[in-house]
Amino acid sequence: MKTNGAGFWIGVSLVMVLLIALMFRWLLVVYGLRVTSWFRSPWRNVELGGKTWSLHLIGWAADVVPVNLALQQLMKLLPFSKFVVESDHVHIQLF
Ligand SMILES: [Zn+2]
Numbered sequence: 001m002k003t004n005g006a007g008f009w010i011g012v013s014l015v016m017v018l019l020i021a022l023m024f025r026w027l028l029v030v031y032g033l034r035v036t037s038w039f040r041s042p043w044r045n046v047e048l049g050g051k052t053w054s055l056h057l058i059g060w061a062a063d064v065v066p067v068n069l070a071l072q073q074l075m076k077l078l079p080f081s082k083f084v085v086e087s088d089h090v091h092i093q094l095f
Helices: 005-030 042-047 069-077
Strands: 034-037 061-065 081-085 090-094
Touching: 005 034, 005 061, 005 069, 005 090
Parallel strands: none
Antiparallel strands: 034 061, 061 090, 081 090
């Protein structure tokens, strides 16, 4: 059976996106942070007032608590990430 080239690479891309999301999530656990929001469906994202192309949709963003030393260390470790301090949590997203 001949594989469909485009389909194969789309599959590889999706797996890569998922692996990065899982590594990101794992890192948050290692740093002892509690994740209050990670993957979101487009509907849930609208409900929560997220941006249309929020990285929560692919798991590359997470809302975490508490704001402590571990989080500050993580901020230094992930220099390309974006950190947004919200009212009751910190939003972290890759890139
Ligand atoms: Zn968020």
